[in-house]
Amino acid sequence: MESYSERDNILQYRAQLAFQKLMTEACEELGLDRANWLIQQGGDGELAILPAGTSERVVVTRLTPTVDRLLREHNLGLAPEARIRLRIGVHEGLVHLDGANGYPGDAVVTVCRLIDSPQLKAALRQFPGAAVALIVSDRIHQDLVRHYQDLRPEHFQRVSAKVPEKNFEAVAWIYVPGENIAGDADANDRERSRRPAGNSEKGSGDAGRRSRVPTPQPLPGGQVFSNITSHGVNAYGNGNVISTSGAHDNTDPWRSDS
Numbered sequence: 297m298e299s300y301s302e303r304d305n306i307l308q309y310r311a312q313l314a315f316q317k318l319m320t321e322a323c324e325e326l327g328l329d330r331a332n333w334l335i336q337q338g339g340d341g342e343l344a345i346l347p348a349g350t351s352e353r354v355v356v357t358r359l360t361p362t363v364d365r366l367l368r369e370h371n372l373g374l375a376p377e378a379r380i381r382l383r384i385g386v387h388e389g390l391v392h393l394d395g396a397n398g399y400p401g402d403a404v405v406t407v408c409r410l411i412d413s414p415q416l417k418a419a420l421r422q423f424p425g426a427a428v429a430l431i432v433s434d435r436i437h438q439d440l441v442r443h444y445q446d447l448r449p450e451h452f453q454r455v456s457a458k459v460p461e462k463n464f465e466a467v468a469w470i471y472v473p474g475e476n477i478a479g480d481a482d483a484n485d486r487e488r489s490r491r492p493a494g495n496s497e498k499g500s501g502d503a504g505r506r507s508r509v510p511t512p513q514p515l516p517g518g519q520v521f522s523n524i525t526s527h528g529v530n531a532y533g534n535g536n537v538i539s540t541s542g543a544h545d546n547t548d549p550w551r552s553d554s
Contacts, residue, residue, distance in 0.1 A: 298381040298420055300340035311380055312339070314370060318380075322362045326354055336398055341382070343408065345391055345399055352388070352436075357446030360384050360430040364473040367427035380427070381420060385411035387433040406433065409464040413457035419470045419477055426472045431457065434467040447471060453478040 297311060323330035334345040346355065363382065371379040387410065389403025398404075410416065410431045420429040432441065432452075441449050452469040459465075470477055 297340040298383065298417075303377065307378055308339075310378070314380055315341070315382075318363060318366045318370060322359060322366055325362055326358055328354065328359070334393065334399065341411075343399070343404065345393065345404075353440055353444060353446065356386050356432060356436060356440050357444065360428050360471065361447075361473045364426065364428040371427060382428045383411050383416050383420060384428060384430045385416070385432070386430070386436055388436060388439075406466065409459050409462060410457050410466070410468055413455075413459055413468070415455040415457050415468075416470060419453070419472055422477070423472050423475050426475060428473060430471045430473075431468050432471075434469065437469040441469065441471075451476045451478055 297315065300308065300311065303311060320330060322328075328350065329347070332347045334347075336343040363384070367380055367382065385407045387403055387407040389401060389406070391399050391401035391403055393399060410433065413431065416429055416431045419431075420426065423429075437449075437452065441447060441452060452471045455468055455470055457464075457466050457468040
C-alpha cells in the first residue's frame with residue numbers, strides 16, 4: 297500500500313480490512329482460488345505464492361485492472377489519507393515452500409525488490425487518478441504481455457528497476473491501468489530534448505527575465521539616457537529633455553537653452 301506508515305493506527309487497521317476484502321472480491325470475480333495461495337503477510341501488503349495450475353495470463357493481465365476498478369470504487373468519498381493505492385509485482389521462478397521462516401528463493405527476492413523500486417513508486421505518483429500500478433519482470437513481459445493483447449504492450453514502460461541499498465538492478469516493465477505510461481515518458485523525453493541546454497523547466501532563468509526588459513529606443517531629434525540618477529536641477533547634452541516616462545515631456549522645467 298502507498299503511504300501505509302503515514303496512517304494512524306485506526307486507518308492502518310481499516311486499510312488492512314479493506315485490502316483483504318478487495319483482494320478476495322477480485323479473485324472471486326476472476327475465478328482465482330485465493331484460498332489455496334500461500335500468503336506471507338506484511339501488514340501493508342502480502343507476498344503470495346500461487347499454486348500450480350494458476351493461469352498466469354489471468355494474474356498478469358486481468359488482476360491489476362480488476363483491483364484498480366474495485367479500489368477506485370472503494371476510495372470514492374474517502375478523505376485522501378484514508379484512500380488505498382497499491383503496487384503489484386509479478387515474477388516467476390523456483391521457490392522453497394518449506395522454509396523455516398518464509399519462502400526462500402531468488403524469485404521471491406526479485407519480486408520484493410521490484411515492488412519496492414523507486415521507479416514503480418514514481419509511476420503511481422505520476423498518475424494520481426489511478427489506484428494501482430503494476431510491475432512485471434522482463435521474463436513475464438516476454439512470455440505473456442508481448443504475445444497476448446489482453447493489455448496493450450505499447451502501454452508498458454521499460455525501466456531499469458533499481459534498489460541501490462540492496463544492490464539490486466533488473467529490467468522490468470511498468471503498467472498503469474487506463475494510462476499510457478510509455479507514451480507519457482516519451483513525451484517527457486521529447487520535451488527535455490527540445491529544451492535549450494542550461495534552462496530549467498520553470499523558465500529560462502536570468503536570461504529569460506532580462507529579455508523582458510525593453511531596450512530603450514532613440515527619440516526623434518535627440519538622445520536617450522537610461523538608468524541615470526539626477527540630484528537637483530540638471531540638464532544633459534545639447535538641449536535635451538529629461539523625462540521620467542521615457543518620452544518627450546512638453547513641460548520642460550529642466551530644459552537648457554545653451
